[in-house]
Amino acid sequence: MVAAVLAGLSLLSLLTCGYLAWGSRRGGAEEAPGNLLGEEPAAGAPPSQPHIIFILADDQGFRDVGYHGSEIRTPTLDKLAAEGVKLENYYVQPMCTPSRSQLITGKYQIHTGLQHSIIRPTQPNCLPLDNVTLPQKLKEVGYSTHMVGKWHLGFYRRECMPTQRGFDSFFGSLLGSGDYYTHFKCDSPGICGYDLYENDNAAWDHDNGIYSTQMYTQKVQQILASHNPRKPIFLYIAYQAVHSPLQAPGRYFEHYRSINNINRRRYAAMLACLDEAINNVTLALRKYGYYENSIIIYSSDNGGQPMAGGSNWPLRGSKGTYWEGGIRAVGFVHSPLLKNKGSVCRELVHITDWFPTLITLAEGQIDEDIQLDGYDVWETISEGRRSPRVDILHNIDPIYTKAKNGSWAAGYGIWNTAIQSAIRVNHWKLLTGNPGYSDWVPPQAFSNAGPNRWHNERVSWSAGKTVWLFNITADPYERVDLSARHPEVVKQLLRRLSQFNKTAVPVRYPPKDPRSNPKLNGGVWGPWFKEDEKKKKSDKSKGANKQKKNKNKNK
Numbered sequence: 001m002v003a004a005v006l007a008g009l010s011l012l013s014l015l016t017c018g019y020l021a022w023g024s025r026r027g028g029a030e031e032a033p034g035n036l037l038g039e040e041p042a043a044g045a046p047p048s049q050p051h052i053i054f055i056l057a058d059d060q061g062f063r064d065v066g067y068h069g070s071e072i073r074t075p076t077l078d079k080l081a082a083e084g085v086k087l088e089n090y091y092v093q094p095m096c097t098p099s100r101s102q103l104i105t106g107k108y109q110i111h112t113g114l115q116h117s118i119i120r121p122t123q124p125n126c127l128p129l130d131n132v133t134l135p136q137k138l139k140e141v142g143y144s145t146h147m148v149g150k151w152h153l154g155f156y157r158r159e160c161m162p163t164q165r166g167f168d169s170f171f172g173s174l175l176g177s178g179d180y181y182t183h184f185k186c187d188s189p190g191i192c193g194y195d196l197y198e199n200d201n202a203a204w205d206h207d208n209g210i211y212s213t214q215m216y217t218q219k220v221q222q223i224l225a226s227h228n229p230r231k232p233i234f235l236y237i238a239y240q241a242v243h244s245p246l247q248a249p250g251r252y253f254e255h256y257r258s259i260n261n262i263n264r265r266r267y268a269a270m271l272a273c274l275d276e277a278i279n280n281v282t283l284a285l286r287k288y289g290y291y292e293n294s295i296i297i298y299s300s301d302n303g304g305q306p307m308a309g310g311s312n313w314p315l316r317g318s319k320g321t322y323w324e325g326g327i328r329a330v331g332f333v334h335s336p337l338l339k340n341k342g343s344v345c346r347e348l349v350h351i352t353d354w355f356p357t358l359i360t361l362a363e364g365q366i367d368e369d370i371q372l373d374g375y376d377v378w379e380t381i382s383e384g385r386r387s388p389r390v391d392i393l394h395n396i397d398p399i400y401t402k403a404k405n406g407s408w409a410a411g412y413g414i415w416n417t418a419i420q421s422a423i424r425v426n427h428w429k430l431l432t433g434n435p436g437y438s439d440w441v442p443p444q445a446f447s448n449a450g451p452n453r454w455h456n457e458r459v460s461w462s463a464g465k466t467v468w469l470f471n472i473t474a475d476p477y478e479r480v481d482l483s484a485r486h487p488e489v490v491k492q493l494l495r496r497l498s499q500f501n502k503t504a505v506p507v508r509y510p511p512k513d514p515r516s517n518p519k520l521n522g523g524v525w526g527p528w529f530k531e532d533e534k535k536k537k538s539d540k541s542k543g544a545n546k547q548k549k550n551k552n553k554n555k
Contacts, residue, residue, distance in 0.1 A: 047230060047231060047293065048363070049141065049143070049361075050294060050295045050335070051232055051234075051285075051294040052138070052233070052234045052235070052295050052358055052361070053294060053295070053296045053297070054234075054235070054236050054299075054354070054358075055237045055239070055281070055298045055299070056099075056236070056237070056299055057239055057241065057299070057300045058150060058240055058242060058300070059243045059244075059300070059301070059302065059305055059308070060242055060271070060300035060310070060330055061300075061304020061305075061306075061310035061325075061330075062303060062304065062311075062315050062328055062329065062330060063304075063313045063315075063443075064242075064271060064304055064310060064311055064330070065077050065081075065330050066078040067082070071259075072256075072271050073255060073272060074271065074272075075275065075279075076275045076278050076279040076282070077275055077278065077330075080278070080296065080298065080332065082342060083342060084296075084332050085333045085334075085340065085341070085343050085382070086331075086343075086344045087331040087332055087349050087381070088344055088345065088346050089346045089347060089348050089349060090331040090350075091348075091350045091351065091392055091424075092301055092302055092329040092350075092351045093302060093351065093395065094303065094319060094320050094321055094326035094327050094395075094436075095117070095320055096176050096243075097153065098395070099301040100152055100301065101114050101127050101153060102351050102373075102374075103351050103354055104127070104133045104134050104135075104153070104165075105132070105133060105134075105355065106134070106353075106354075106355025106372040106373060107373050107374075108373045108395070108500075109395055110395070110396055110501070110505065111371070111373065111504070112508075113128060113505045113508035115396060115397050116397050116398075116400060117400075117509065118152070118176060119152065119153065119154045120512065121174075121175050121176075121185070121187045121191075122187055122191065122513060122516040122517075123156070123510055123511075123512055123516075124157075124510050124513045125156060125508055125509070125510055126155060126156060127153040127160065129159055129160070132367070133165050134358065135165065135234060135236070136165065137166075137355075137364050138234045138358070138359070138362055140365075141363055143233060144227060144231060144233045144234070145168050145233075145236075146167060146168060146169045146170075146223050147162050147167045147170045147236045148171050148172055148219050148236070148237050148238070149216050149238030150173050150238045151172060151173065151174050151238070152174070152176045153165075155174045155525070155526060156513070156516065156529045157529040158200065158527045160527070161200055161527065163199050163200055167236070169199060169223070170197060170200075171197070171219045172216065172238065173196060173212075174526070175187075176243075177240070177243050178240075180211050180212045180245070181209050182207075182209070183196040183207065185525065191517055191518070192518065193518025193519075193523055194207075194524045194525065195524075197526075202522075202526065211247070211273070212240045213240065213270075213273050213274055213277050214249075217277040217280050217281060220235065220237055220284065221281075224284045224290060225288055229288060229289040229293075232362065234358075237281065239274060241270045241271070241273065242270045242271050242274060242309075244305070246266035246270065246308060247266070248273055249273060252269035252273045253265065253266075253269045255272065256268040256269060256272075259446065260446075260447060263446075264309045264311075265309075267310060278298070294335060295334075295335040296333070296334040297332075297333050297354065298330070298334070299329055299351065300329040301329075302319050302320075302327070302329070303319045303327065304318065304319060304325075305319040306318050306441040306445065311443065311446070313440065313441060314440065314477050315328055315440075315476070315477060315478075316440050316477055316478045317435070317436060317438055318441070320436055321435055321436030321438070322394050322395065322431055322435045322436060323435055323436065323437075323438055324472070324476060324477070328476075329351075331349070333382075337382070338381070338382045339382045339383050340383060345381050345384070347387035348389045348390070348392065350389060352373045352374035353374040353377045354374065356372055356374050356376045357374070357375075357376050360376050361378060375387070376388070391423065392424040394424065395421060396420075396421040396501050396504060397419065397420045397421065397433075398419055398507060399507055399509060400419070400420040400434070401416075401418040401419055401420070401433065402418075402434045403417065403420070403432075403434045403466045404418070405464040406418025406432070407466075410464075410466050410467060411432065412490070412491050414491060414495055415494040415497055415498055419432060420432070420434055421497055422435065423493055423497055423500070425492075425493055425496060427471050427472060427474070428469065428470070428471060428493060429470045429471075429478075430467070430468070430490065430493035431468040432467055432468075432497075435468070440477070467490060468483055469482045469483035469489060513529075516528050
């Protein structure tokens, strides 16, 4: 009964949405697309290949958009989604690096070696160089490729930098987080540095104390103003917002003074600023003649973090977990090129799907030797057809084995349930190991001045539990565990996990390198691994071995 009422309330909240007209926003007016800000777009026929604008928000919760019933106003996102296609069965990864790596390669984490956690600033690690990236494939077919925002795919050597991985230009941060105004980041006490780059160098000249969301938007406007809209462009905008630290310009707090919870209030202001920024990006696309031949994709990189103001209600769990609240994301596509505008897509879509989908739209070729985990889902989104995807490997992390009671016996001899893993096959979802923080955090949890877990709904299970099974279609909030009722389904999904695991590459998670300290690099976070040093050591070693052999020969 309770579940039915909650489901009804959730449906009501999803249906209750609204948005403002473009003209009601700053700098906007309801004019013809080519004359929004009083200027004509560049003349000439548009390219046959569409302009691709991929906007990735950071840590935005599933509920934190107007059309999902949030108290935070997001008129731009609401309008773009309402006029496009809302993705309401859309999945990402539970943390930053994994989602970004899967977006840019079209591969699951088990196939890039990034199965465990994120890439830390001090680790000699990055997205493996033998992986072909989305911007590289788009460049092959004539695209100009630009990235603005957060990279978080490693930088310990120059070959790992965005400009070496397919982007013509890069303006943004290399790390996972940092101050929105000063762009400094401390990884641990005494290990601090500056983290704002233009291409391959620290962007000290751009350090004017501008809030990063606004600064990145200005850079996007400059790129669009200087590029020829008759030539295709791929613009990857990976905003820092709404990731902690919780910072926002003062004027964005004006509508949220009534929110007592300080983290939620700051988060709301940050999201309001992000919404306005996306409005300004859209206006620039219209002003400079890109919009009519553009595809705008919006996605969060993972679920929200309730302790940092984010809300995933009515989903269970949060960022960093494999419950739905960590991996089911806000997402939509907005484009004049869509056939079924103003619709909702409830077919299964995953972040790996953008790689083959966008390359196909760009009239590119996917090499046969690239074994992708993503599918081309454009017809699913644009025309409402069935998705080619029937399953998602959420992840297998062989390092994260914190479920002390996990065992091969609990996994029917098929799988060691101490290992953290999660998989979705059709309607079924299976989790093993320790899936992470599992509370449901309702809106009331944010009604107090500080975090209050007394409002949270919790579920208790025996200490030895390491397997969960849910019918996600019937029970999207993961309230009824069916593992004991359907052991045959559990076994089938465990076998599927085992099959996936046979294709996994070794985990890349090296220990920290003291040479990464920004104090050794002019106070800047940046590449520290020198190929020359490695070569010298290798040559020295070879020379020593040669001398040793000669001595032995003489003897």
